[in-house]
Amino acid sequence: MSGHMTDTSILLTDTVLYRASDGIAVLTLNRPEKLNAIDYDMADRLLGLLDRLEIDSSIGAVILTGAGPKAFSAGADIAQFSESVRKGPVVAVRDFVRRGQSMTARLEAFPKPIIAAVNGLAFGGGCEITEAVHLAVASDQATFAKPEIRLGMPPTFGGTQRLSRLGGRKRALEHLLTGDTFGPERALELGLVNRVVPHAELMASAQALARRILRHSPLAVAGIITAVTRGLNMGIAEGLLAESEQFARIAPTQDLREGIDAWLGRRSPSFSGA
Secondary structure: OOOOOOOOOOOOOOOEEEEEEOOEEEEEEOOHHHOOOEOHHHHHHHHHHHHHHHOOOOOOEEEEEEOOOOEEEOOEOHHHHHHHHHOOHHHHHHHHHHHHHHHHHHHHHOOOOEEEEEOOEEEOHHHHHHHHOOEEEEEOOOEEEOHHHHHOOOOOOOHHHHHHHHHOHHHHHHHHHHOOOEOHHHHHHHOOOOEEEOHHHHHHHHHHHHHHHHOOOHHHHHHHHHHHHHHOOOOHHHHHHHHHHHHHHHOOOHHHHHHHHHHHOOOOOOOOOO
């Protein structure tokens, strides 16, 4: 990793806002007048920011949240999506499905921890983002839904795959097949979020979780994320190979030597990411 991300061109009108402090980047989905619905520009901007954050050595964790008092994200921008559908399945798959799946896959495989701070409704694509990120904290005012079936279609940003992996086939299918809204405690039961907190404590809770991770070697953090993400889509034997590969990458590093020396010396380690 090298360099720091600097961007003086970020405007309050941008579809994804960016700010950073103390090693934590905060990305805010910013279409509050549309309940932060994900249009093509927002998806592309989010992917572009992630590309830059990945190589920014000053950033060790990312928090993703929504602008305004009502929504994390209401999901895809249906008006824009409908225009792609009218142009036929080839265009709809190219512009909508592949873009959305690339976005959630990027979030899932990102080598730095991404924490969703779910501040309001997370429907459709907003729920799929929550499924894809590594960790999630929900406000006690958050609501969730898999409403695609109401449009006469299945989810397309990974929602048929990740929710069942998180919560099990039958529990996932209940939500996928009914489209009913559910609350944060149900999201906690499903493994969709890690914890539910009072709304006023949401960002502080997400930042505290990020800081607990930032204490550790960024190389180890990335290795764990990679092994877990790949292993979920493999058999146990292949998953164990992925785990071994990640250890082999870290074995010659200064961070591992520092961690072992600190453990044996009964002191706190000082990791450099090298």
